[in-house]
Amino acid sequence: MNELFSSLADDVATWLTDAAVDAVSCPWLPAVSIFVDEFYENFDYDLIGPTDRLKIAKVLGQHGFNQRTGRTFDGPNGRIEFPQTTRTLASDPAHELESTLDRRSGLAFATPTQVVLATWRREGPELGEPRLADLQELLRRQPANLDKIFDWLRRSDARAAYVRAHPSLKAAQEEGTRQRRGNRGKR
Numbered sequence: 001m002n003e004l005f006s007s008l009a010d011d012v013a014t015w016l017t018d019a020a021v022d023a024v025s026c027p028w029l030p031a032v033s034i035f036v037d038e039f040y041e042n043f044d045y046d047l048i049g050p051t052d053r054l055k056i057a058k059v060l061g062q063h064g065f066n067q068r069t070g071r072t073f074d075g076p077n078g079r080i081e082f083p084q085t086t087r088t089l090a091s092d093p094a095h096e097l098e099s100t101l102d103r104r105s106g107l108a109f110a111t112p113t114q115v116v117l118a119t120w121r122r123e124g125p126e127l128g129e130p131r132l133a134d135l136q137e138l139l140r141r142q143p144a145n146l147d148k149i150f151d152w153l154r155r156s157d158a159r160a161a162y163v164r165a166h167p168s169l170k171a172a173q174e175e176g177t178r179q180r181r182g183n184r185g186k187r
Helices: 002-018 038-042 050-062 095-102 112-126 129-141 146-152 159-185
Strands: 022-026 031-035 072-075 078-081 106-110
Touching: 002 022, 002 031, 002 050, 002 078, 002 106, 022 112, 022 129, 031 112, 050 072, 095 106, 095 112, 106 112, 112 129, 112 146, 112 159, 129 159, 146 159
Parallel strands: 031 106, 078 106
Antiparallel strands: 022 031, 072 078
């Protein structure tokens, strides 16, 4: 089942990228990280807004997915869901993503912050170098709110491991930010 979702994550990320949506496959969850803009950096977390959801729905429709509900799409290779949004700005942004993933019914859309936080909670102290490299690559392509992730992990067994890895995650994210800013000037 996980191989099916892994392949679906790769396909969906490719389709969305081709349609100018910033999407990264995160098959280990399984999820597709969607990054909208750098607006979130002034707030607690990032989110996938209604305009982007409509664009994503259109792309999925072009690939045989039918929208079952406002958040759920069924297609030839499985189900894709947008997790419920958090109730308040101070709420944990990965809680609803983790609930969606725990149902094991398909692939989830998430923000980079949700992906990093959910991965850290699920793998925490056992998170190995290959997964750390996956997260660094994600952060080169899409920024996450690393400081808030630190806050959300405060009561977690994974916090100490996150503190050790934070400098390398931050360095990868800063490298990606410099690359994105450099590419804007080339347009």
